[in-house]
Amino acid sequence: MSVDMSQFYGVFFEESQEHLEEMEHLLMELSLDDPDIEELNSIFRAAHSIKGGSGVFGFDALTGLTHVMENILDLARKFELSLTKVIVDQLLVTVDTLNQILDCYQNEEEIDWGAIEKGTAALEALLKEDNAEDTTAEADEGFGLYDNPVTESDDDDFGFFDDVSVENEEKSYGFYEEESQKTDDNSDDVNSSNDDDECFGFFDDEPASTQENTVSQSNDNEPKNIAKDVAPEQSESNSQQADQSTSAAVENKTAKIKSVPQVASSSPKASAKTTAKKPSAAAKAKSETKESSSIRVDTLKIDSLVNLVGELVITQSMIKIVGKDVHGETEEKLDGAIIELSRNIREIQEAVMSMRMLPMSFAFNRFPRVVRDLAGKLEKDIDLVIEGGATEIDKGLIEKLVDPLTHLIRNSIDHGIEMPDTREAMGKSRKGTVILGAEQRGGSIIITITDDGAGLNRERILEKAMSNGLDVSEDMPDEKVWPLIFEAGFSTAEAVTDVSGRGVGMDVVRRNIESIGGMVEIESHQGVGSVFRIRLPLTLAIVDGMCVSVADQTFVVPLTNIIESMQPTHDQLKTIGNDHLLWVRGEYWPLVSMYQMMGIDNAITTPTDAIVVLVETSRKRFGILVDSLEGQQQVVIKSLEQHYKRVPGVAGATIMGDGSVAMILDVESIASDVQNLVPQEVSIAS
Amino acid sequence: MQASTQTNAPKQAGANRSDSQVAVNANEVQHEFLTFVLGSENYALDIMTVKEIRGYEDVTKIANAPAYIKGVLNLRGDIVPIVDLRLKFDVGEATYDEFTIVIMLMVGERIVGIVVDEVSDVIKVNESDVKAPPEFGVAFDSAYLHGLTSINDQMIILVNIQKLISSDELGLLDANANKSLEQE
Structure with a gap:
């Protein structure tokens, strides 16, 4: 083979990654x-795709493992194997192993063959186990049916359920077992009919009534523990047994006679089964159309598109300026064309920007798994609620959010949620709840991790802080105490577990979040729970802004921060020391002069001649003194850090219509400076 | 002629570069440099770092930045800082008109514009013709110099522009560990 396969590796890795994610997601939901046959098919297809791809590229480690996985899934989707929690758990573990192998191949690292063998063995063991169960099932059934083994050919008698028949048997078998436990206490005679030796009883004394019982019972139990279509299947398998007995149990005439009406009575149920099967066929058809219609694009390409569109905007305004020299009939035509152009450009811009945005669920979807695993490991009962998964956020931010969020969720589960017994003793429900939410509030995206656990332990944090040599005091307000847990090497967990407690998590969390321009706040109440709130600016997105000018410079104030703009009167202005305050509608607003903050000469310094833009942040409100307002505009935030560095008070830069650069104010960070400017009692409590 | 420079160079500087150069004498390594003028001195920088040369245009000032950082401008969608090396090294006259030259440099992933008095030529320099930089006498710290060479009896100072641009001295980058120290 002379074709260089390595050029396709990247695509394979990406695809496999997606397949694995999908598998995990579906397995969790299963x-x-x-x-759901459709879901099983999707999982099977994902495994199959990975297997196929890895085979082509010679990634043997992946092929072997996915092959066994595929076997299990194939049986499952044909309903020849009923999935149990153990199997699903093992499949999830396999997904993890596959992920690791994929990483190894991607980074050209040593493959951990041991883990693969272990995974393969575990899966194969499951398969065998199931086969063993199968055979016992058959043996039992055959026993009941006078040693006539259940074979495929028997099923042929019932043309309408041929390929599901095997599953029916299994299902019904499993059903019996389960049921026999459930019904132990309430109906002894029914119970006896459900035992393994059921068939003896069935054929010996009162077969018809037993059948009747089983059927009715299956209906009773259906809402409780049996899937909807199991009931008809159940009855059907009864009828099948009955029928087999008709054909096979020649020796026992009573049995034969008794079972004949049984066949008749069960046929409507069998037909019910066929109707039950229809939706699943429909689902199958749907699953084919559900195939994703997206294509894979490098984000760099989108970035360069964003830039190009920006250029387009500038070029357009250049044409507009040149167009001013055109007069007469052409002028009108040109104007029309320019208006058309600007509309098109705006649409392109919106379309391009939306390409970068992904719903938050891309990050959130992996957490049900995390929670499930952890809850299992810690023997806690935890419900994860996800809210606002549709909130759109820049793809770049999503990738950077996953790690901190994982840390915080692990933390909430490990330290926050108490053990079920403790919870019960405290009068809470045994099941703890962790709520993972996202919402867009103004120019920020707020992600919250809420748990109804024990809350942070103030005493323990302070104690630990003191022993770590941090500057703390007993009477610090809660808001000052909570952030202490973000200090390096800070863990109040009594025991270091493999889940958490090494004190490396929280400081990394804060660092990661701050590196993408966000911040974390904690709210906690002893015994009630705690909330971790991550506030992320929409740094990579478009922002609606008010353009303001100071001397010859233009700045953009995010519209979401602005409450109103006004020209202050003499009466409204108060002075404390060198600081100005503005009295508006019964509140004092501290004033920040833009020309002072940005060091601009020739600006209007008399507040009454200038304009005050009243802004609001999460913490406080204040006024910004500018020369004039230029107008409202949607601007693309560009990073200053790409070629320069972070500038205090500035969130980024943008390119204006004339090609010049304007700074976008970071009102939040200016707000934290305002704190120092203004006496404490004046800062407004909202 | 060349042989003599080669033997001289290691003696003067003891520079390893020249030593290794002697070894591979057979195929002489040649580099192209863009020469520019700052004040009364001729400098040159690696032409591979030059993205483009353009006239000075209005920039947007950056709050509380040192005077030699003129501000940022829009280079086809990139927000690029402009550094006036004349101000930084206190040479020449910092006037700005359409004849003022800005060299756009591509250093790693970053684009930085530098303002110089004039750009003159592209020269080819043999590694072996590069002498070790003097410890003093030029505006640049010798740490940012690559060496000296001469063309037509004119001394040209070869600047290690990557090092200069990414230096803490210019303060164009942050995320440096010693950044906070530098500010204090």
């Missing part, structure tokens, strides 16, 4: 009682 209901054990009533597995």
